[in-house]
Amino acid sequence: MLGLRKRHAGVRLPSAKTVADVALTEIPAPQNVYIPLQQHIGIAAEPCVKRGDRVLMGDPLSMSDHPMQVPVHASVSGKVRSITEGVLPSGRLGTIVHIENDGLYERRETSGRPSPHDYTPEEIRKAVHEGGVVGLGGAAFPTSVKLNPKKKIDTLLINGCEGEPVLSADHRAILELTDLMLYGIQAMQIATGAERVIIALEDHDPDGAEHLRKEAKGIAEVVVVPAVYPVSGEYTLIKAVLGRRIPIGGLPADVGVVVQNVETAVAVGRVLRDGWPLTRRIITVAGGDVERPGNYYVALGTTIADVLEHVGCPTPRQVLLGGPMMGQAVPNLDIPVVKGTSGIMALSPAEIDVREPLPCVRCGQCIAVCDKGLSPMMLLKYIQNGEWEKAEEWGLRTCMECGACAFVCPSNIPLVQWFKSGKATLSAKAAPNSKGS
Amino acid sequence: MSNQTTLLLSPSPHMHSGKTTQLAMWGVCASLLPVLGTAVYLFGTYVLILTLVTCIGAVLAEAASLALRKRPWTGEVSSLVTGLILALTLPPHAPLWVGFVGGVIAIVLGKQVYGGTGANPFNPAAVGRVFLLVSFPAQLTMWTAPFDGVSTATPLGGAEASLWTLTVGTHGGSMGETSAIAILCGAVILFAMRLIDWQAPVGTVLGTALIALLVGEDPVYHVLTGGLLFGAVYMATDWVTSPVTKRGRFIFGLGIGVLTMVIRVWGSYPEGVSFAILLMNALTPLINRAELSLREKRRKAYVRATS
Ligand code: SF4
Ligand code: SF4
Numbered sequence: 001m002l003g004l005r006k007r008h009a010g011v012r013l014p015s016a017k018t019v020a021d022v023a024l025t026e027i028p029a030p031q032n033v034y035i036p037l038q039q040h041i042g043i044a045a046e047p048c049v050k051r052g053d054r055v056l057m058g059d060p061l062s063m064s065d066h067p068m069q070v071p072v073h074a075s076v077s078g079k080v081r082s083i084t085e086g087v088l089p090s091g092r093l094g095t096i097v098h099i100e101n102d103g104l105y106e107r108r109e110t111s112g113r114p115s116p117h118d119y120t121p122e123e124i125r126k127a128v129h130e131g132g133v134v135g136l137g138g139a140a141f142p143t144s145v146k147l148n149p150k151k152k153i154d155t156l157l158i159n160g161c162e163g164e165p166v167l168s169a170d171h172r173a174i175l176e177l178t179d180l181m182l183y184g185i186q187a188m189q190i191a192t193g194a195e196r197v198i199i200a201l202e203d204h205d206p207d208g209a210e211h212l213r214k215e216a217k218g219i220a221e222v223v224v225v226p227a228v229y230p231v232s233g234e235y236t237l238i239k240a241v242l243g244r245r246i247p248i249g250g251l252p253a254d255v256g257v258v259v260q261n262v263e264t265a266v267a268v269g270r271v272l273r274d275g276w277p278l279t280r281r282i283i284t285v286a287g288g289d290v291e292r293p294g295n296y297y298v299a300l301g302t303t304i305a306d307v308l309e310h311v312g313c314p315t316p317r318q319v320l321l322g323g324p325m326m327g328q329a330v331p332n333l334d335i336p337v338v339k340g341t342s343g344i345m346a347l348s349p350a351e352i353d354v355r356e357p358l359p360c361v362r363c364g365q366c367i368a369v370c371d372k373g374l375s376p377m378m379l380l381k382y383i384q385n386g387e388w389e390k391a392e393e394w395g396l397r398t399c400m401e402c403g404a405c406a407f408v409c410p411s412n413i414p415l416v417q418w419f420k421s422g423k424a425t426l427s428a429k430a431a432p433n434s435k436g437s
Numbered sequence: 438m439s440n441q442t443t444l445l446l447s448p449s450p451h452m453h454s455g456k457t458t459q460l461a462m463w464g465v466c467a468s469l470l471p472v473l474g475t476a477v478y479l480f481g482t483y484v485l486i487l488t489l490v491t492c493i494g495a496v497l498a499e500a501a502s503l504a505l506r507k508r509p510w511t512g513e514v515s516s517l518v519t520g521l522i523l524a525l526t527l528p529p530h531a532p533l534w535v536g537f538v539g540g541v542i543a544i545v546l547g548k549q550v551y552g553g554t555g556a557n558p559f560n561p562a563a564v565g566r567v568f569l570l571v572s573f574p575a576q577l578t579m580w581t582a583p584f585d586g587v588s589t590a591t592p593l594g595g596a597e598a599s600l601w602t603l604t605v606g607t608h609g610g611s612m613g614e615t616s617a618i619a620i621l622c623g624a625v626i627l628f629a630m631r632l633i634d635w636q637a638p639v640g641t642v643l644g645t646a647l648i649a650l651l652v653g654e655d656p657v658y659h660v661l662t663g664g665l666l667f668g669a670v671y672m673a674t675d676w677v678t679s680p681v682t683k684r685g686r687f688i689f690g691l692g693i694g695v696l697t698m699v700i701r702v703w704g705s706y707p708e709g710v711s712f713a714i715l716l717m718n719a720l721t722p723l724i725n726r727a728e729l730s731l732r733e734k735r736r737k738a739y740v741r742a743t744s
Binding site: 013165316317318320324325326328330331332333347351352353356359360362363367368373374375377394395398406407410411412414416417420 | 457458736
């Protein structure tokens with residue numbers, strides 16, 4: 001009854017889950033952590049600490065009642081050294097709280113409740129918000145907002161598909177943090193009022209599926225979807241699993257679905273069962289330059305430099321935040337790990353792509369793989385020729401920058417880069433104060 | 438905080454399928470080996486020399502044009518592919534200078550005048566072949582029989598040929614075009630390497646057979662003779678000059694088949710594959726526009742239906 005309704009476009013990537021079997025370990029919190037107040041889609045909450053304060057692990061650093069202003073918490077105990085402007089992983093500027101770790105790891109007193117059924121939906125949302133939980137699949141959208149849908153929800157879809165090759169944090173969470181995850185899933189079901197829960201996994205991950213079929217019995221159905229990139233996106237996943245089409249610009253809730261990622265479920269479970277806020281997350285650290293690649297718990301605010309030092313990477317050449325398909329190369333290693341960081345890759349020379357692009361040879365492969373139905377080859381032409389109306393009309397703005405087209409392009413044309421800059425130009429032109437044509 | 442090493446910045450994705458244009462070209466070269474091998478077996482080692490000279494003409498022309506246009510030599514093998522394909526459409530004992538001139542013309546008039554790889558509307562090998570056919574008709578119709586090299590006619594030119602002869606290629610004809618089996622081997626290699634879709638070659642064969650049936654001729658005979666199969670597999674599948682969608686490629690193939698038959702039946706040339714390919718090359722932008730507009734319409738309809 002439940003199955004794959006429609007084959008979608010996309011590309012089958014090499015799985016490359018090289019560290020999928022490496023069990024979770026912890027990277028000890030470093031001497032200094034740098035915690036941005038803005039780690040989610042929304043607005044930063046107001047800081048509630050000041051320079052010189054001593055904070056305990058788990059203490060809130062910012063607070064707000066507004067659901068789009070998600071608080072952040074101290075990931076170590078120690079002194080607040082400064083609260084200053086700094087560069088966020090997104091490249092934008094934002095307030096960053098610098099805490100010097102006193103090495104005591106003194107934890108704030110917390111308490112939870114043994115069963116998700118001990119909570120009302122309202123209490124769940126409040127705790128999730130105060131616990132600083134956001135979508136950990138990458139988007140970092142405030143979870144409490146998603147748990148407060150304005151429409152009737154029939155299905156809670158737990159996304160265990162890690163479309164990005166290499167990343168395997170969800171896979172480890174499924175195997176090692178099953179109880180917390182299932183606690184979180186049940187709580188989210190209560191909060192959304194969904195009748196059924198489906199956990200979707202990729203066919204790259206048969207162990208996870210088998211494990212969950214046993215462990216999640218009576219709580220959730222398990223559905224395996226073919227790992228055709230980019231299936232892991234919410235829109236594509238809902239289309240693949242439920243055959244429902246979300247309005248462009250709409251939300252999953254418009255078709256009665258709430259999508260949450262596996263690790264988010266774990267975070268929700270931790271907040272409710274133990275009362276412990278989001279102070280660390282699982283990150284896959286990999287790439288040819290990493291001596292001890294694996295899946296690590298990393299305290300939020302740990303810099304990339306500190307992470308790489310722990311895993312052994314003496315001379316990083318190119319470092320990505322995220323996976324190989326959509327991860328962005330960082331200009332320096334002082335950038336802190338935040339809630340939305342899913343992976344860190346330090347690429348070896350063999351993995352770094354340095355080939356020069358060749359001219360488009362009109363092979364049409366980019367067209368065949370674009371799941372948004374775009375014609376990347378034409379968009380490229382319009383952007384290069386400066387035909388902006390055409391680019392807009394042919395849907396440039398709807399490109400999700402998934403990189404499937406550039407992955408297959410035999411001429412190695414950096415299509416995503418063209419589309420990013422093209423979109424920026426379109427936005428600049430559309431800006432009300434623009435004098436452009 | 439960190440030691441200030443310079444980190445390399447480059448755009449996502451940081452992963453590639455590894456199937457590059459260059460590699461694809463080498464793949465095409467590899468797929469031509471069974472065809473070339475069969476030609477050598479049937480017509481002798483002169484075939485190898487003629488092929489070599491044609492390829493040298495093509496590669497030299499590419500290098501010279503790029504130097505004149507002050508473009509870097511990208512180590513592209515596409516000129517080699519053009520040379521190989523063109524050579525295999527020549528009569529087995531055509532003079533060497535014909536091969537050389539053909540190779541040069543194919544690259545210069547077929548590709549470089551339009552701006553090089555990716556910018557050419559016409560299949561360079563077909564351009565070279567048609568140029569030779571029009572300029573040097575005598576040399577281009579010097580047919581010799583396999584093995585003994587005595588002059589002969591081609592099946593299309595009226596020679597008797599059994600189905601078996603046509604399939605294995607033991608009859609007069611262009612050096613790479615006579616053996617259906619060798620060409621099919623090449624097609625299988627190309628297909629296995631995912632370098633071509635089936636749409637264009639199958640379309641070509643179907644189009645040919647269809648018209649043959651309509652005019653009351655033997656479709657099998659028409660498919661197996663002349664350069665039809667060779668053109669269908671190696672020229673109609675050229676990325677640059679064929680449509681970008683699968684359905685577009687099928688229509689393109691059908692067109693080649695139909696036009697080939699029109700030329701064969703009503704034209705003054707006994708053979709018409711390269712002409713047909715050039716004509717359909719000219720229609721490719723139209724097919725692309727129609728196909729992609731349709732795709733856009735669908736995409737917009739989807740956007741509208743769901744918002
Ligand atoms: S990056 Fe954009 S154009 Fe390319 S496949 Fe993804 S959505 Fe389509
Ligand atoms: S995949 Fe690259 S070479 Fe092929 S049509 Fe698209 S842009 Fe051109």
